[in-house]
Amino acid sequence: MSSALKAGAVIAAAGMGNRFGEKKQFKLLGRRPLLFHTLTPFLECDDISEIVVVVPQEDLEKIKREIASFTSAKLVKVVSGGQRRQDSVLNGCNALSEKVSIIAVHDAARPFVTSELIKSTIDGCNGVDGCIAAIPSQDTVKQVKGDQIQKTLDRNSIWLAQTPQTFHRDILVSALQQDIDSTDEASMVEAAGGTVVVTEGSPSNFKITTSDDWELAEKMQS
Numbered sequence: 001m002s003s004a005l006k007a008g009a010v011i012a013a014a015g016m017g018n019r020f021g022e023k024k025q026f027k028l029l030g031r032r033p034l035l036f037h038t039l040t041p042f043l044e045c046d047d048i049s050e051i052v053v054v055v056p057q058e059d060l061e062k063i064k065r066e067i068a069s070f071t072s073a074k075l076v077k078v079v080s081g082g083q084r085r086q087d088s089v090l091n092g093c094n095a096l097s098e099k100v101s102i103i104a105v106h107d108a109a110r111p112f113v114t115s116e117l118i119k120s121t122i123d124g125c126n127g128v129d130g131c132i133a134a135i136p137s138q139d140t141v142k143q144v145k146g147d148q149i150q151k152t153l154d155r156n157s158i159w160l161a162q163t164p165q166t167f168h169r170d171i172l173v174s175a176l177q178q179d180i181d182s183t184d185e186a187s188m189v190e191a192a193g194g195t196v197v198v199t200e201g202s203p204s205n206f207k208i209t210t211s212d213d214w215e216l217a218e219k220m221q222s
Contacts, residue, residue: 010092014081133201
């Protein structure tokens with residue numbers, strides 16, 4: 001990444017945990033909340049100059065206090081989320097200083113991200129609008145309607161999206177302001193006409209969604 005471009009991170013931790021049954025981002029994994037495991041690689045990544053953590057409104061003051069006790073040379077802000085994920089991420093983007101021109105968005109529920117992967121997505125933004133972590137599909141992929149297979153997709157062209165998803169600030173903010181129904185930032189930037197590339201992620205950079213995922217995370221942490 002050019003030294004002229006400063007990168008910041010938005011950690012999306014505003015979910016209410018409806019599918020999981022509780023706010024997993026604050027649940028203890030080992031001796032620390034999940035969120036703090038996720039935050040650490042961003043604190044350790046030299047390419048990230050500042051971080052914003054987006055949390056539910058009712059947890060704002062508590063998380064502010066907890067993060068204030070974290071010893072870090074890096075600026076870490078805590079802001080409240082919005083109604084939808086894109087509103088929450090936009091709140092996070094707006095809280096970064098004007099110096100930041102590249103933004104890495106990451107799920108709080110992916111605690112095993114590495115500083116190297118974060119850097120790889122930042123470097124991948126050179127010459128394009130964004131770069132996301134993703135892994136090639138190991139399985140044969142079927143397109144199904146009802147219970148009937150419509151066609152078999154070429155596995156070699158299927159990648160499974162992860163985070164960080166990293167973009168030039170202007171196009172990310174512009175995409176987030178559109179009324180686009182989407183499950184990730186990359187598809188919003190794509191819909192806004194942006195060019196997004198992939199860098200290979202890792203199977204260990206999985207998102208904790210179910211109790212089985214949590215058990216796996218506990219095994220990896222121990």
